[in-house]
Amino acid sequence: MINYPNRKSVNHSKVINYSRRGMSLEEDLNLTNKYYLEVDRAVIYKKPTPITIVDVDYKSRSTAKITEAYFQTPSTTDYNGIYQGLYLDFEAKETSSKTSLVLAMIHPHQLEHMKKILNHKGIAFIIVRFSYYDETYLIFAKDLFEFINSTKRKSIPYSWFKEKGILIPYSYQIKVDYLSVIDSHIVGGKI
């Protein structure tokens, strides 16, 4: 068992953490979802990046080559799936800021999508990593909407995450163990 330094500690260990891990939130979530799938705990996938394909070279049929395509703006969140009969839906954002998350990082139609998920009795949330602090928070959609509706601010301060967010535990095996947060907040299928 390797003795990893505490993730939320003084600067020198943070430096060690960065070089040790060097992984983005997306990579950590992919590993986490893969682990959940392998141990049959949940079935959650990141959706493929939506693109518009303009031209494909079919010279070799087995390896059709896309030669012109463009990125689309996603109309939903990036992740969804099923956990204990519940529909889970979330978006993940990473920021290097020490002070806040810029709200523009979450598209308006993604917020709309999360509202619809709540209306249909799904579990919607965002996962936000402050890479400077090496902290990853889970924010339930209803708390996010409360913040947005209560202010005209264009960013969410870090202090708000410390207050309203739930710090997601990290382990070597489960990089972003967000289901443990869901476990401790679900009562009768509801948050």
Add this chain to the structure above:
Amino acid sequence: MINYPNRKSVNHSKVINYSRRGMSLEEDLNLTNKYYLEVDRAVIYKKPTPITIVDVDYKSRSTAKITEAYFQTPSTTDYNGIYQGLYLDFEAKETSSKTSLVLAMIHPHQLEHMKKILNHKGIAFIIVRFSYYDETYLIFAKDLFEFINSTKRKSIPYSWFKEKGILIPYSYQIKVDYLSVIDSHIVGGKI
């Protein structure tokens, strides 16, 4: 109100149907899901086609152009979402055959995925259109697995669809009204 001919009738009306509609199952499902979303009945999307991006031209930042990419084999089904708190997951296939659906059209990992969804208390099914008959069937995953486990056949005969499948109603507004089938088969969140 336009008086559409019966969809399951003699040949001449079938010809009319084709020219009138000329739409693929995928197009019909996209319209259906869009309608469900607009009337806030369900939140169900087709996942984007998974591709591996090899090269992107960032000359113009606002319109990054993908210049080399390849199609991936999908590891899940194409459609998922939420309906009345239930996680729905399905794959859609269209065949021009009069006699059967070739099983190879459904990838083994898609079958695996559907098994996992059932284990986690989701609703998994396939939607199959026999374009020759202009008939679209919903097959619940448990029936599909029963067939697969009971035979070494490499295709599912049309007669089996008529027996085990549920014919999905069509209307001008809802092209493939599969939620009406779900409605009539769900009791207490289970099929």
